[in-house]
Amino acid sequence: MAQLCQLKEIDLSGNTWNRSISQILDSCSGCLSDSLQLLRLTDSQIYGHLTYKIGQFKTLISLDLSNNSISGPIPASLGNLSSLRDVSLVYNHISETLPESLGQLVNLERLEIYKNQIEGIVSEAHFANTTSLRFFRASDNPLTLKVGQDWVPPFQLELFDMGSCHLGPKFPMWVRSQKSLSVLVLSNTSLADVLPPWVFNFSSELFYFDLSQNQMHGRIPNLTNMGTQEYSAVDLSQNHFEGPLPLVSSKVYKLDLSDNLLSGSISQFLCSSPSEPMNMAALDLAKNRLSGKLPNCWSKWKNIQVLYLNYNSFGGVIPSSFGSLIFLQSLHLRSNNLSGILSLSVLQNYINLVTLDLSGNKFGGNVPTWLGTSPSMLRFLSAGFNEFHGHIPDELCALNSLQILDLSNNNLSDPIPKCFNNFSIMAIKRAESLGFWYDVSRGSNAPYVEAALFLIKGKPIEYNKTLELVNIIDLSGNSLSGHIPLEITNLSNLLSLNLPDNLLDGEIPVKIGNMRELESIDFSKNKLSGEIPQSMSSLNFLSYLNLSYNNLSGKIPTGTQLQSFNSSSFVGNKLCGPPLTPNCSTNGEVTVVEKNRKEDDHEMSWFYIGMAVGFIVGFWGVCGSLIFNRTWRHSYFRFLDCIKDQLYVASVLKLRWFRETITSCYNNQ
Template sequence: MPKHLIGEAMGTPATVLVVLFSILFMEVLEFSYSIASHPNVNCIESEQKALVKFRESLTDESNRLSSWVGEDCCTWKGVVCSNKTGHVLRLDLHNPFDDLANFSKTCLGGEINPSLLNLKHLSHLDLSMNNFSGTQIPKFLGSLQNLRYLNLSNSGFGGNIPHHLGNLSSLRYLDLSDFFYNDLTVDNLLWVSKLSSLKHLDISEISIGEGTDWLQPINMLSSLSVLKLTGCQLYTIPPLSYVNFTSLSSLDLQSNSFDSTIPLWLSNITGLLRLHLDDNRFHGPIPDTLGRLSSLTHIGLSDNSFNTSMPSSLGNLSSLVLLDLFGNEFQGSLQTTIKNLCRLHVLDLSNNNFSGEIPSLEGGPFGCHKNLERLLLSRNSIHGPIPVSIGRLLRLRELDVSRNQLNGSIPLSLGQLSKLEMLDVSHNYLAGMVSEYHFTKLTRLNTLSMSFNFLALNVSSQWIPPFQLQHIELASCNLGPRFPSWLQTQTRVIMLSMYNASVSDTIPDWFDNVYSHILYLDLSMNQISGKLPKFVESNNSIWIGFRELILKSNKFDGPLTLFPSDVTILDLSDNLLSGHIPMIKDVVNLKLEQFILSNNQLSGEIPTFLCNVKTMIFIDLSRNQLSGRLPKCLGFLQQLRILDVTNNSLHGEIPSTLGSLWNLESLHLRNNRFCGKFPLSLQNLTSLQVLDLGKNAFTGIIPPWIGEKLLNLEFLNLQSNKFHGDIPPKICWLSALQLLNVAQNSITGNIPHCFGNFTAMVMDQGLVKGGSGVGANYKEYIIDSIRGIERTYTAAIEEHSSIDLSNNNIDGEIPEELMNLLGLWKLNLAGNHLNGRIPETIGNLKRVESLDLSKNELSGSIPSGLSDLYFLSHLNLSFNNLSGRIPKGNQLQTLDDQSIYMGNSELCGAPLLKSCPGDKPVEGHDQQFQAKGEDSFEFLWFYAGIGPGFFVGFLAVCCTLLFKKSWRYAYFGLVENVYNGLLLASALTAARLRRKFRKGEFGA
C-alpha cells in the first residue's frame, strides 16, 4: 500500500472531512427525506429495465448481484432511489472485498452497457475495485449530466481516458486512480479544466507522460480542494504565473520523478493542510516560505535528495501533526529539528544523518510532545542512552531507534508505555540485562526487536508475558543456555529470529504445537541438538510465498524430514543430518526457491523431484556424501541461478542439459569425480559469473568459447584436472574476470600477453557479485589456496583478484603485461618452466599479498621494486637461477625466512648467511662462540667431524639403494633435497670455522 494511504489514517482534520463528504451528506439527507415523505414510491419501470440490461453485460463470478430480481429495483443491493420521485440516484457497485486472496473472485467484469444513459437522475456512480480487463472507460459516461460523484478507481479499465468526461459539469468528485492494474493513460488534461465544480481529483498511477502541461488545466479549477497525482510519471513542475486553486487543502505529488527544488508558489496556497512530495528527487534547501503555511497538519518529504538542515521557519508550523522526512540526508540535532512542533503525532526522521542524543523530557524538546504516537529515528547517527523520561510518552504506539549508535542500558520506564505496539532498538551498542520489568504494562506489544546489541534476557522460567507478539527479533541476544520457555505462551507469532542467541539445548516438546505454522524462523548459529522440529502447511493465505525456515549452524542430527510445500527458503546447512534426501511425490504445490543443505552427512543420490520445482532459484548440496550422477533433468529449472555440489562423491560427465539454464550465475562442481570434456552446450550460460570445476578429472583443452561466450565470468577455477594444451588467448576477452586458477594441470605454451586485458584486475575492485545476490540469508562461497592451504571466502570479498597457473608445463618469460594488474592479490606461477628475468616493474603490484615464482628457471637479479610491495606476506622465489644481492627495505625486512631464496646458489645478502662481495662479514653469529670458551670449541669440532662422517655414510646407503630401480624412483626426490641441504650445511659450517680461526676467536 502506498505510504500516503497509510498517512491518511492519522489525524484527519475536520475541515478536510467536511470537504470530502459534504456531497455525500447532502445526498443522504435528500434520500432520507424522500423515504420519510414518500414511503410507497417504487422503481420506475424504464430504469428497472435499464439496470437489467446493465447487469446482463456484466460478469459476476461471486454472485454479488443475486438480489437484482423482481420489479422493484430500489430494493436491489447497491441501488438507491429517491422515494420522492422513484428515480435511481445512486449506483454503488464497488467491490467490498475483505480477503485479498479472493479479491479476483469477487470482482465484477464484462462491459458497461449504455443502458445506464436511461438513468437520467443518476448522481453517484461507484464501480471501484472491480476488473473490467483492460476495456476502455465508456465515452457515454460523459453524457450523465447529473453525475456529481464518479469513482472508477482500481477497476481494470485500460487505454486512454476519454475526454468526454470533461462534459460532466456538475461533477464534484472524480477518482480514476489505478494502483492495481496501471493500464490507464491520458494524453492531455485540457478536459479536466471544464470540470468547474470539481472539488476532489485523483488520477494517481495514470501515466500522464513527459511534455504534457498538466498544471495549467488543473490550476483553472478554483473550487478544487483535493488533488492526488501519485505515480503519474511526471518529470517537471511547470511554472505558474498565478495560483488559481487557492482553495486546495490537500496536495499529493508522491512517487513521480521531479528533479528540482520545491516550487515557491506553494506558499501562496495558505489554506493547505496536507502536502505530500514523497518519493521524488526534490533537492536543495527547504524554502523558508513553507513556514508561512500555518494551517499545515501533514508534511511528507520522504525519499528525496535533501541534504541540508531543517529551516527554523518550520518551527512556526504549530499545527503540524505528521512530519515525515524519511530517506534523505537531513542533518542537525534532534533538539533544533522538532523544538516547537508540540502537536506532532507522527515523527519519522529515519534514514538521515541526524546526530546528537535523544532529547530528555525534562525541559527538552520532547517536553511538549506528549501526543506522539509514532517516533521513528532509525538509521541515523544518534548516540548516547535512551532517556529514562521517554517512558512519559504515554500515547506512543511505535518506537524505532534501530541502527544508530545508542549505548547504555534499556530503561525500565519503557515498561510503562501501555499503548506501545512496536519496539525496535536493534543494531546499536546497548548492553545489560533485560527483565520482565521492562515489559510490565506492554499489553499491546506485537513487535519486539532487540537484535544485534549486547543484551541478555533475564526472565523467570515461569514468566508469562503480558503481550502476544507477532514479530520477535532477538538475534545475538543472550537467551540461553536453555530454550526460552516463555515463547510457548506466544501463540500468534509470524516471525521468530533467535540467530546466535547462545542456546545449547534441544527443541522442547511444545515447540511443534506452537510454531509448526510459523512463516519466518531463524534459529541459526546456536548449539541446538536433537531432531529437527516439525512444520505443517501455513494457514496464513496473505503470506503465501514468503515462508522461510533457517536452522543452519546447529547440531541437529538424524534424517532430513519432509518439509511443508509452502516453504520458499529452507536452510539446514552446517548440521549433522544424515541419510538420504527424502523423495517428495507431490511437487505441484512446492514453492521452494532456496534449498540449502550444505555441510551435513547426507548420502545417496540427488533426488529428481527437485527438477520439477519450477520456482527454484538455487540449490546448495555441497560438503555432503552424495554420490551418483548429476541429474539431467536439472536443466528444466529455468529460474535456477546457483547450483553448488562442491565436495561430494558425484561422478560422470556434466549433462549437456545444463546448457538450458539461461539464468545460471554460479556453477560449483569442485572436488568430485566428474570427468570428460566441457559440454559444448555450456556456452549458452551467458549469465554465468562463477565457474568452479576444480579437483575433478576433466580432460581436453580449455575451450576457447569460454572467452567468447561467457563474458560475465568473474571466477574461473579449473585447478587439479587433466586439461592440456595452451591457454587460449580468447580467455583474455573476460574483462570482468577477477580470479583465474588453472593450477595442477598439464597446460603448455606461454602465458598470453593479453592477460593485461583483465580489466577488473587492473581496476582493483574485488569480487562484486559472484551470483550471491539472490537472497540475504545465503552467502555464496568460493575456494582459493595460498601456501598450499585452501581458504574459503565469500563471493563478495574485496581485493581478491588472483591468478594461479602453478604446477603446469608453461614456458617462456613472465609477460610485462601481468605487472599492469594493479588489483592483483595473489600471483602464483610456481612449478613451471618459466625463464628470463623477473620483470623490473613488479613493484607495480602494490596490492599483492602472495607471490610465488618458485621452481622455475628464472635468472638474473631480483628487482629492487619487490621491496615496494607493502602488503606482501608470502613470498617464494626458491629453486630458480637467480643471482646477485637480495633487495632490502620495507616489507622485505619482515620476510626473513631463508627458504624463500633457497635453491638459488648465486644469491647473497640477508636473510641468507652468504655475504655479497665487498660486504663485511655477517655479524651476530660469530661473537657467540667467543663467549662460550673452550667447551664451545670442542663442541664445534665434534659436529665438524660427525657431519662429514654422517654425510659419507648416508651417501653409501643411498648409492646401494640406487642400484634398485624402484627405490631409485621412489626416493630420488628425497635424496636430492637432503643432499642439497647437507651440502649447504657443510659449506656454511666450514666457512664459519675457517673465519673464526683466522680471527683467533677460539681458545681460552
C-alpha cells in the first residue's frame, strides 16, 4: 500500500472505464495527492464534470483527459496546481468560460482545449503570469480573444491556434512580439483588415501560417523571406486579397491562395522566382481572376505534386515544360480557356497521376489513348465540356483504379466500350478506405484533401472528404450510339450512371439490378426501346431517375422504389402504370382506347336517354291534350276528315290547289 502511495504516473489510456471523472479522482486522492505527477486517461469513455477535486494533486505536472465525454466547466482549482506544465482536454464537451486562475500557472508550457464548447472572453488576465507558455491551442470553441492592441504577452509562443474563434476585425498586433512562433493559425476568426507588411518577417521560425476563411483584403506581401524552414506552408485562401501574385521563397512547400480576387498574369510569379529549384509540393491558385497564357517556366517547379489552376481565365495551350512535373499526382485545370491537343510528349511522364481534371476548356482532337497506359494510378478523369471527338478508346479500360470517368458534353460518337467492366474499383465494394488525399504536408500541416465537382442526381455537387466513396460514369451530351453494354452492369459499386442526350438505342440492360449501389440513373433523351427491366425496382438506394423522352413501352415495374419518383421521370415514352396516370391492360398496354370507348358509350347512353325523354314529352304533349281536352279532340278529327276529302279531290283535279286547300281546312277549324 505504501508503494501505491508513491506512484508518480498513472497512464490508463485506451481502457474502457465508463466511469465519471469524479469517481476516478476520488479513487486517486488520499496519499496520491502528494506524489502524482502524470495522469493520462485518453480514449477511456470517461464522462461527468471535472470537479474542484483536481486541485488536490499539488504535484501534478501533466494532465491529459482528451477524447472523452467530460462536460461542465474547467474548475478554477486547476489554477492552484503551480507545478502543472502540460494540460490537454481536447475533444470533450467542456463548456462555460475559461477560468482566469489559469493565468497564475507560471510553469504551464502547453494548454490544449480545442474541440470543446468553451465560450466567453479570453482576456489578458488569462495569460497574466504564463511566462513559460509555448503551445496554446483553443480552436473550434465559441471563444473571443479580447486584448489591447498594445498588449505585450508575457510568453514567447511556438504554436498559437485559435481557428474558428473570434479575434477580429483587426489583425492582432501582439503577434509581432512572438520571435519563436512556428505555427500561427487564425483561420475563420472574423478578421477584416489589411495584412501588415511585417507579417512574414517577424519570426524566422515561422513555417505554417493559416489565415484562411476571413475577410482580409489588399495586396499580399512578397513571401521571399518566408520559409527558412524546409517545409513552410502558407494558407491565405477564401479572403478578399487582390492584385498580382506575390513572389515566394524557394523553401515554401505549400501555398494556397485560392478563392480570392487575385488578377493578372502568372508569368512573373513562375518565372521571376529564385534560380534554385522550388520546393513547392502543393500550389493552389484556383478561383481567382488570373489570365493570360501559361508560361513555359515550369521546369523549376518539378517537385509539385498537387496543382490547382481551375476557375481562372488562362488561355492558350499547355506549355512543353509542363512535362517536367514528373511527381504530379493531382492536376486541376477546370473552367479556363485552354485549348489544343493533349500532347503525349508533355503529359506521358505523369506516372504518379491520380487526378486529372480538364473539364470546361476547349481541348480538342481524340481522347488520348496514352491516358490508359502512362497514368496507371489514375482514379479521377474528368474531361467534360470540351471539344473532343471520335470514339472512346478501349485503352481507357486499362485504368482499373478509375473511380470517376467524366467525358460529358463533347462530340464523342460510336458505341460505349464493352470493356468498362474492367474498372474494378467500380465493381468491388471496398472493405477499407483507399484515401483520396495527398501527403504533401510536413511538420504540423494536414494532408491535402482532394476535391472535385461533377453532376450527380441532376445537379452539380462538390465532394472533398467523401470523394473516395464516389464512383461515377458521366457520358452525357455526346453522340454515342448503339446499345448500353450489358457488361456495364458488372459495376456493382457504381454510384451514378449518366448517359442522357445521346443516340443510344436498344433496351435497358436486363441485369441493371445488379448495380446495387446506384443512387442516380439518367438515360433521358435517347432512343431506348422495350420495357423497363423488372430488376430496376430492386435498386434500394436509387434516389434519382430520369428515363424521359425515349421509346420505352409497357408497364413500369411495380415496387416501392420506382413508384416513388415523379411522373416527369417517365414522360415522353409509351409507358403505363403508377406513377403515370394511364392504367395498363393485362398485356401491359396503355388502356387509352378502352377508356375512350367507355367515354363514347357513356355519351351514347345519355343520347338515347335524351331521345326517349324527348319522345315521351312530345307524344304526351300532343296525345295527352287530345285525350283530356274534348274540344281539341273534336277539332283535331274534323281536321283529319277535311284533309282526307280534299286529298281525294286533289287526286282527280289539279294538284296545284293542294296547299290552298290545306290552308282552307286549317282556317275553318
